[in-house]
Amino acid sequence: MKPSESVYQHELEIQRRAEVICQNPPEQFEELLKEYLGLTQHYTKLLKNTIKLTSVGDGAQRKLVRARNDLLKAKRRLEDASFTDALTGVRNRRFLLDFIDNEVKSVLNNDSELGDHNLLFLMIDIDHFKQVNDTYGHPVGDTVLVQFSNLVSAACRKSDTLVRWGGEEFLVVCRDSDQAYPAKLAERLRSQVEQNEFDIGEGRVLKCSCSIGFAGFPFYPPFPGYFGWSQIIDMADQALYIAKKSGRNAWVGVQPGKQVHHGATPPTDYHLKRLYGDKWVQFQTSLGDDARLVF
Known part of the structure; x- marks a missing residue:
């Protein structure tokens, strides 16, 4: 040869x-x-x-x-x-770890006066998904996950990145969103999932709902590097489970509280129940302003 x-x-x-x-x-x-x-x-x-x-x-x-x-x-x-989840075809955690540091540097290197240069982390989880697997089997559960990821992807902007976080939990990373976008996106996703009929074969359809939590980076604008991106994702995840414990089929967003505007230095603790009690965070939710949130 x-x-x-x-x-x-x-x-x-x-x-x-x-x-x-x-x-x-x-x-x-x-x-x-x-x-x-x-x-x-x-x-x-x-x-x-x-x-x-x-x-x-x-x-x-x-x-x-x-x-x-x-x-x-x-x-x-x-x-x-x-960098791709084998089941759903969306990005995986490996992809997030590969690109997130550059995104964070880009945010921190830009002056806040330039506009809404930020990151939004939005966690989404299918409600009662274990019951789907237990009742219909894992192949049907996989079918629901694929259709769910397609629905979420279609509802997001092209500049947003959808990541399968694990199991039935997904993460949306949004760049340069204005203040109104997080709640609009969360409500759009919640509503579309609730209205959707998931085709599980043999003429059967399944109705599902989802719970959502979100938080933005930088969280405290006067202290842009105070909480890292992984801590903000953890905040969004905590908010997700507040939505679940408070009734499901809902979204909860975490925002800076009144203490930030008084010029005090934020605590290093990012447990939402304590931060809320000390007025370091406040919540925006689809459950209504008078809703009793369960931590």
Whole structure:
């Protein structure tokens, strides 16, 4: 076999391995990725040696260029697969961890006078989802999750990012939203999920509802770096469970309280019940201004 042919055959094997990785479940990703990277390293060495040892004609050179381009495409497919939830096709936590630091830096590096340059974290959970799995089985539960993620994705802006957080819980990351957008998006999602009929096959439909919690970054504008993005997500998650405990099929948003406007330094504790008691946070909710929220 000619050196250039050896390179091309090796590249085909790399593409095949990449497809195998993309088709396997996430728990096997790390092991398969190590094998793939070893294969690509060997390919790179082989390609360099071939170029050194061979007087490459136009045809062989085009084949090598094509092989190199195909390898890059396979690598991009693999990277995209590693950032994608296998069931729903939306982004996963790995993707969030990859991009969130740059988003936070972008927010902190912009002066607040430039406008609504911020991040919104909105947590969504399907109510009583365990009953769906227990009653109809996990395949039906998976069907509901796919349809639910499609519905949420369609309701968001193109600039928003939907992440499957785990199980039946999803996270929406919104960039540059005005003050009215969080409540509008939360109510749109709540209403559309409530009205939707989930097709579970054999002529059957299922009605579901969802609970939502949200919080923005930076949380305290006078202290933009006071709480990190992971703490804000935790706040949104706490708000989600306040919505659940307070009746479900509802949303609860967390906002800075009156103490912030008095110029005092916020506490480091971000447990919402304590922050609310000390007037460091206030809530906006679909349950109404007079609703009794349960922590």
